[in-house]
Amino acid sequence: MTLSVRIGSRPSALAMVQAEYVKARLAAIMPGAALEIVLIRTSGDKLTHASLARVGGKGLFIRELEQALAGGAIDLAVHSMKDLPARMPPGFALASVPQREEARDILVSAAGADISALAAGARVGTSSMRRRFQALRKNRALEILPLRGNVDTRLKKVAEHSLDAIIIAAAGLNRLGRAGEVKFAILDERDFIPAGGQGALAIETRAQVDSRELAQALAALDDRRARLETAAERAFLATLGASCVTPVGVRATLDAGRLAIRAMLFSLDGASELSDSLDEPLATDGADPSQSAEAAGVRLAERMLARGAKGLIGDE
Numbered sequence: 001m002t003l004s005v006r007i008g009s010r011p012s013a014l015a016m017v018q019a020e021y022v023k024a025r026l027a028a029i030m031p032g033a034a035l036e037i038v039l040i041r042t043s044g045d046k047l048t049h050a051s052l053a054r055v056g057g058k059g060l061f062i063r064e065l066e067q068a069l070a071g072g073a074i075d076l077a078v079h080s081m082k083d084l085p086a087r088m089p090p091g092f093a094l095a096s097v098p099q100r101e102e103a104r105d106i107l108v109s110a111a112g113a114d115i116s117a118l119a120a121g122a123r124v125g126t127s128s129m130r131r132r133f134q135a136l137r138k139n140r141a142l143e144i145l146p147l148r149g150n151v152d153t154r155l156k157k158v159a160e161h162s163l164d165a166i167i168i169a170a171a172g173l174n175r176l177g178r179a180g181e182v183k184f185a186i187l188d189e190r191d192f193i194p195a196g197g198q199g200a201l202a203i204e205t206r207a208q209v210d211s212r213e214l215a216q217a218l219a220a221l222d223d224r225r226a227r228l229e230t231a232a233e234r235a236f237l238a239t240l241g242a243s244c245v246t247p248v249g250v251r252a253t254l255d256a257g258r259l260a261i262r263a264m265l266f267s268l269d270g271a272s273e274l275s276d277s278l279d280e281p282l283a284t285d286g287a288d289p290s291q292s293a294e295a296a297g298v299r300l301a302e303r304m305l306a307r308g309a310k311g312l313i314g315d316e
Helices: 013-029 057-061 063-070 129-138 151-159 170-175 212-221 224-240 289-306 309-313
Strands: 004-009 034-039 076-080 092-096 105-109 123-125 143-145 165-169 184-186 201-206 248-255 258-266 273-281
Touching: 004 013, 004 063, 013 034, 013 076, 013 151, 013 170, 013 201, 013 212, 063 076, 063 092, 063 201, 092 212, 105 151, 105 170, 129 143, 129 248, 129 258, 151 165, 165 170, 170 184, 201 212, 224 248, 224 258, 224 289, 248 289, 258 289, 258 309, 273 289, 273 309, 289 309
Parallel strands: 004 034, 004 076, 123 143, 123 165
Antiparallel strands: 076 201, 092 201, 105 165, 105 184, 248 258, 258 273
16 A cells, blocks of 8 residues: 655745655655645745734744644644744654754845945844844944845845845755855854754654654654754753744754854843853763753753843743
8 A cells, every 4th residue: 555645834935845855855765655745824924024023933834734733634744943842742743854954044135245244224134033133243233124025035125125135044045046046145153143943954743653654764864963953952942941032043063973052142122142152072871862962952051041041031
Protein backbone atom coordinates (compact mmCIF):
# COMPACT_ATOMS: atom_id res chain seq x y z
CA MET A 1 0.00 0.00 0.00
CA THR A 2 1.35 3.42 -1.00
CA LEU A 3 2.12 5.71 1.91
CA SER A 4 0.34 9.07 1.57
CA VAL A 5 1.89 12.09 3.27
CA ARG A 6 0.16 15.49 3.38
CA ILE A 7 2.53 18.41 4.03
CA GLY A 8 0.91 21.52 5.48
CA SER A 9 2.22 24.91 4.41
CA ARG A 10 1.22 28.55 4.39
CA PRO A 11 0.50 29.84 0.86
CA SER A 12 3.21 32.53 0.75
CA ALA A 13 5.94 32.16 -1.87
CA LEU A 14 8.63 31.59 0.77
CA ALA A 15 6.56 29.06 2.73
CA MET A 16 5.82 27.12 -0.46
CA VAL A 17 9.51 27.04 -1.43
CA GLN A 18 10.27 25.67 2.03
CA ALA A 19 7.53 23.06 1.76
CA GLU A 20 8.72 22.02 -1.71
CA TYR A 21 12.23 21.60 -0.31
CA VAL A 22 10.95 19.28 2.42
CA LYS A 23 8.80 17.40 -0.10
CA ALA A 24 11.81 16.84 -2.39
CA ARG A 25 13.99 15.65 0.48
CA LEU A 26 11.32 13.23 1.70
CA ALA A 27 10.73 11.97 -1.86
CA ALA A 28 14.42 11.04 -2.06
CA ILE A 29 14.20 9.17 1.25
CA MET A 30 10.79 7.56 0.54
CA PRO A 31 10.67 7.15 -3.26
CA GLY A 32 7.43 5.19 -3.18
CA ALA A 33 5.41 7.64 -1.09
CA ALA A 34 2.66 9.88 -2.44
CA LEU A 35 3.57 13.36 -1.20
CA GLU A 36 1.12 16.27 -1.36
CA ILE A 37 1.41 19.89 -0.21
CA VAL A 38 -1.76 21.22 1.40
CA LEU A 39 -1.95 25.03 1.52
CA ILE A 40 -3.48 26.52 4.65
CA ARG A 41 -3.99 30.26 5.05
CA THR A 42 -3.24 31.35 8.59
CA SER A 43 -4.40 34.34 10.61
CA GLY A 44 -0.96 35.89 10.10
CA ASP A 45 -1.42 35.69 6.33
CA LYS A 46 -4.77 37.47 6.55
CA LEU A 47 -3.58 40.30 8.83
CA THR A 48 -1.02 41.73 6.43
CA HIS A 49 -0.98 45.29 7.79
CA ALA A 50 -1.49 44.93 11.54
CA SER A 51 1.41 44.90 13.99
CA LEU A 52 2.12 41.33 15.08
CA ALA A 53 2.77 42.54 18.62
CA ARG A 54 -0.77 43.94 18.78
CA VAL A 55 -2.66 41.04 17.22
CA GLY A 56 -1.06 38.00 18.82
CA GLY A 57 2.56 37.65 17.73
CA LYS A 58 4.11 35.16 15.36
CA GLY A 59 1.92 32.36 16.72
CA LEU A 60 -0.65 33.62 14.22
CA PHE A 61 1.42 31.95 11.50
CA ILE A 62 1.05 28.45 12.96
CA ARG A 63 -2.37 28.26 14.65
CA GLU A 64 -4.37 26.95 11.70
CA LEU A 65 -1.58 24.55 10.70
CA GLU A 66 -1.63 23.00 14.18
CA GLN A 67 -5.41 22.76 14.02
CA ALA A 68 -5.08 20.88 10.74
CA LEU A 69 -2.47 18.59 12.29
CA ALA A 70 -4.62 17.87 15.33
CA GLY A 71 -7.64 17.14 13.14
CA GLY A 72 -5.71 14.79 10.86
CA ALA A 73 -6.06 16.96 7.75
CA ILE A 74 -2.26 16.99 7.34
CA ASP A 75 0.52 14.70 8.53
CA LEU A 76 3.20 17.33 9.08
CA ALA A 77 3.61 21.09 8.94
CA VAL A 78 6.61 23.03 7.69
CA HIS A 79 7.36 26.23 9.60
CA SER A 80 10.08 28.81 9.80
CA MET A 81 11.60 27.86 13.14
CA LYS A 82 11.54 31.41 14.47
CA ASP A 83 7.72 31.43 14.16
CA LEU A 84 7.34 28.57 16.65
CA PRO A 85 6.82 29.32 20.36
CA ALA A 86 9.81 28.31 22.49
CA ARG A 87 7.83 25.46 24.09
CA MET A 88 5.91 22.98 21.96
CA PRO A 89 2.25 22.66 22.97
CA PRO A 90 1.00 19.27 24.25
CA GLY A 91 0.15 16.80 21.52
CA PHE A 92 2.75 18.06 19.03
CA ALA A 93 6.41 17.29 18.37
CA LEU A 94 9.33 18.92 16.60
CA ALA A 95 10.02 15.88 14.45
CA SER A 96 12.82 17.22 12.25
CA VAL A 97 15.12 20.22 11.86
CA PRO A 98 16.68 20.14 8.36
CA GLN A 99 20.01 21.73 7.52
CA ARG A 100 20.02 25.41 8.49
CA GLU A 101 20.30 28.29 6.02
CA GLU A 102 22.19 31.53 6.71
CA ALA A 103 21.03 32.82 10.11
CA ARG A 104 22.10 36.46 9.79
CA ASP A 105 20.10 39.58 8.95
CA ILE A 106 20.87 41.69 5.89
CA LEU A 107 20.31 45.34 4.98
CA VAL A 108 18.91 45.76 1.47
CA SER A 109 19.40 49.20 -0.08
CA ALA A 110 20.01 50.79 -3.49
CA ALA A 111 23.76 50.89 -2.88
CA GLY A 112 24.14 47.84 -0.65
CA ALA A 113 25.62 50.05 2.07
CA ASP A 114 26.31 49.02 5.63
CA ILE A 115 23.90 50.41 8.20
CA SER A 116 26.47 52.77 9.74
CA ALA A 117 26.95 54.39 6.31
CA LEU A 118 23.29 55.34 5.82
CA ALA A 119 22.67 59.09 5.84
CA ALA A 120 20.92 60.88 8.69
CA GLY A 121 17.16 60.51 8.32
CA ALA A 122 17.41 57.43 6.10
CA ARG A 123 14.14 55.50 6.18
CA VAL A 124 14.70 51.90 7.20
CA GLY A 125 11.85 49.39 7.21
CA THR A 126 11.34 46.68 9.81
CA SER A 127 8.50 45.70 12.12
CA SER A 128 10.82 43.73 14.39
CA MET A 129 11.49 45.51 17.68
CA ARG A 130 14.77 43.61 17.96
CA ARG A 131 15.96 44.85 14.55
CA ARG A 132 14.73 48.37 15.31
CA PHE A 133 16.76 48.66 18.50
CA GLN A 134 19.83 46.96 17.04
CA ALA A 135 19.75 49.33 14.05
CA LEU A 136 19.50 52.39 16.27
CA ARG A 137 22.45 51.17 18.34
CA LYS A 138 24.57 51.41 15.19
CA ASN A 139 23.06 54.57 13.70
CA ARG A 140 20.93 56.82 15.92
CA ALA A 141 20.05 59.10 12.98
CA LEU A 142 17.87 56.54 11.20
CA GLU A 143 14.09 56.75 10.84
CA ILE A 144 12.69 53.27 11.48
CA LEU A 145 9.36 52.59 9.80
CA PRO A 146 6.99 49.58 10.05
CA LEU A 147 7.28 46.91 7.37
CA ARG A 148 4.98 43.90 6.82
CA GLY A 149 4.26 41.71 3.82
CA ASN A 150 6.05 39.02 1.85
CA VAL A 151 9.61 39.32 0.56
CA ASP A 152 8.50 40.73 -2.82
CA THR A 153 6.42 43.42 -1.12
CA ARG A 154 9.35 44.39 1.10
CA LEU A 155 11.89 44.52 -1.75
CA LYS A 156 9.54 46.75 -3.77
CA LYS A 157 9.68 49.33 -0.98
CA VAL A 158 13.37 49.84 -1.78
CA ALA A 159 13.02 49.53 -5.56
CA GLU A 160 10.26 52.16 -5.60
CA HIS A 161 12.20 54.41 -3.15
CA SER A 162 9.45 54.52 -0.55
CA LEU A 163 12.14 53.24 1.83
CA ASP A 164 15.89 53.75 1.68
CA ALA A 165 16.61 50.32 3.13
CA ILE A 166 14.98 47.30 4.74
CA ILE A 167 16.26 44.73 7.22
CA ILE A 168 15.29 41.15 6.44
CA ALA A 169 16.60 37.65 7.07
CA ALA A 170 19.20 36.46 4.57
CA ALA A 171 17.64 32.97 4.63
CA GLY A 172 14.41 34.07 2.98
CA LEU A 173 16.18 35.86 0.15
CA ASN A 174 18.46 32.85 -0.41
CA ARG A 175 15.65 30.30 -0.39
CA LEU A 176 13.71 32.32 -2.94
CA GLY A 177 16.77 32.63 -5.17
CA ARG A 178 16.55 36.42 -5.08
CA ALA A 179 19.94 37.29 -3.57
CA GLY A 180 21.45 38.08 -6.98
CA GLU A 181 18.72 40.61 -7.80
CA VAL A 182 19.38 43.17 -5.07
CA LYS A 183 22.25 44.89 -3.32
CA PHE A 184 22.67 44.18 0.36
CA ALA A 185 25.10 44.19 3.27
CA ILE A 186 25.29 41.27 5.69
CA LEU A 187 24.84 42.70 9.17
CA ASP A 188 27.56 41.81 11.68
CA GLU A 189 26.23 39.12 13.99
CA ARG A 190 28.04 40.71 16.93
CA ASP A 191 25.70 43.71 16.67
CA PHE A 192 22.69 42.09 15.00
CA ILE A 193 22.20 38.85 16.91
CA PRO A 194 19.32 37.19 15.02
CA ALA A 195 16.06 35.84 16.33
CA GLY A 196 16.20 32.39 17.91
CA GLY A 197 15.79 29.76 15.21
CA GLN A 198 16.35 32.20 12.33
CA GLY A 199 17.40 30.44 9.14
CA ALA A 200 16.14 27.05 10.34
CA LEU A 201 13.06 25.09 9.32
CA ALA A 202 10.88 23.19 11.77
CA ILE A 203 8.87 20.13 10.76
CA GLU A 204 6.05 19.68 13.24
CA THR A 205 3.97 16.53 13.63
CA ARG A 206 1.52 15.08 16.08
CA ALA A 207 3.31 13.69 19.13
CA GLN A 208 2.67 10.19 17.80
CA VAL A 209 3.47 9.88 14.09
CA ASP A 210 1.05 7.41 12.52
CA SER A 211 3.56 5.90 10.10
CA ARG A 212 6.85 4.32 11.20
CA GLU A 213 8.21 4.89 7.69
CA LEU A 214 7.45 8.62 7.90
CA ALA A 215 8.97 8.86 11.39
CA GLN A 216 12.18 7.25 10.12
CA ALA A 217 12.28 9.53 7.08
CA LEU A 218 11.90 12.64 9.23
CA ALA A 219 14.68 11.39 11.50
CA ALA A 220 16.90 10.97 8.43
CA LEU A 221 16.10 14.53 7.35
CA ASP A 222 17.13 15.90 10.75
CA ASP A 223 20.45 17.81 10.75
CA ARG A 224 22.47 17.35 13.96
CA ARG A 225 24.05 20.80 13.95
CA ALA A 226 20.80 22.61 13.22
CA ARG A 227 18.96 20.54 15.83
CA LEU A 228 21.50 21.27 18.59
CA GLU A 229 21.92 24.97 17.81
CA THR A 230 18.19 25.61 17.75
CA ALA A 231 17.65 23.44 20.85
CA ALA A 232 19.99 25.76 22.76
CA GLU A 233 18.31 28.88 21.38
CA ARG A 234 14.80 27.66 22.15
CA ALA A 235 15.75 26.57 25.68
CA PHE A 236 17.23 30.02 26.26
CA LEU A 237 14.03 31.73 25.12
CA ALA A 238 11.78 29.42 27.13
CA THR A 239 13.78 29.92 30.33
CA LEU A 240 13.98 33.66 29.82
CA GLY A 241 10.20 33.80 29.48
CA ALA A 242 10.42 35.53 26.11
CA SER A 243 7.38 35.73 23.86
CA CYS A 244 7.32 35.90 20.06
CA VAL A 245 7.48 39.71 20.24
CA THR A 246 10.15 40.14 22.93
CA PRO A 247 13.02 42.23 21.50
CA VAL A 248 15.65 39.54 21.98
CA GLY A 249 18.25 37.89 19.78
CA VAL A 250 20.03 34.62 20.50
CA ARG A 251 22.44 32.67 18.32
CA ALA A 252 24.08 29.35 19.11
CA THR A 253 26.88 27.98 16.96
CA LEU A 254 28.31 24.48 17.17
CA ASP A 255 31.89 24.10 16.02
CA ALA A 256 34.41 21.33 16.72
CA GLY A 257 32.41 20.04 19.67
CA ARG A 258 32.02 23.44 21.33
CA LEU A 259 28.75 25.31 21.66
CA ALA A 260 28.90 29.10 21.73
CA ILE A 261 25.76 31.12 22.52
CA ARG A 262 25.37 34.90 22.36
CA ALA A 263 22.24 36.81 23.38
CA MET A 264 21.04 40.41 23.39
CA LEU A 265 17.85 41.59 25.11
CA PHE A 266 16.21 45.04 25.02
CA SER A 267 13.56 46.60 27.21
CA LEU A 268 10.24 47.17 25.47
CA ASP A 269 11.07 50.83 24.92
CA GLY A 270 14.61 50.12 23.76
CA ALA A 271 16.10 52.31 26.49
CA SER A 272 17.92 49.46 28.26
CA GLU A 273 19.73 46.38 27.02
CA LEU A 274 21.45 43.32 28.40
CA SER A 275 23.93 41.03 26.63
CA ASP A 276 25.73 37.86 27.65
CA SER A 277 27.44 34.84 26.11
CA LEU A 278 28.94 31.47 26.90
CA ASP A 279 31.28 29.09 25.11
CA GLU A 280 31.69 25.54 26.38
CA PRO A 281 32.24 21.98 25.16
CA LEU A 282 29.13 20.00 24.38
CA ALA A 283 28.84 17.07 26.75
CA THR A 284 29.88 13.79 25.14
CA ASP A 285 29.96 11.52 28.21
CA GLY A 286 26.96 9.48 27.17
CA ALA A 287 24.48 12.33 27.71
CA ASP A 288 21.90 13.19 25.07
CA PRO A 289 23.55 16.03 23.10
CA SER A 290 20.19 17.78 22.71
CA GLN A 291 19.80 17.84 26.49
CA SER A 292 23.34 19.21 26.80
CA ALA A 293 22.57 21.96 24.28
CA GLU A 294 19.31 22.81 26.03
CA ALA A 295 21.10 22.93 29.39
CA ALA A 296 23.57 25.45 27.99
CA GLY A 297 20.71 27.66 26.79
CA VAL A 298 19.07 27.40 30.21
CA ARG A 299 22.31 28.42 31.96
CA LEU A 300 22.75 31.50 29.80
CA ALA A 301 19.14 32.57 30.39
CA GLU A 302 19.46 32.04 34.14
CA ARG A 303 22.58 34.19 34.17
CA MET A 304 20.74 36.99 32.39
CA LEU A 305 17.72 36.64 34.67
CA ALA A 306 20.05 37.02 37.64
CA ARG A 307 21.28 40.25 36.08
CA GLY A 308 17.78 41.73 35.72
CA ALA A 309 16.45 40.38 32.43
CA LYS A 310 12.92 39.95 33.78
CA GLY A 311 12.68 43.66 34.47
CA LEU A 312 13.51 44.39 30.83
CA ILE A 313 10.93 41.97 29.46
CA GLY A 314 8.14 43.48 31.59
CA ASP A 315 4.51 42.46 31.29
CA GLU A 316 3.87 41.66 27.67
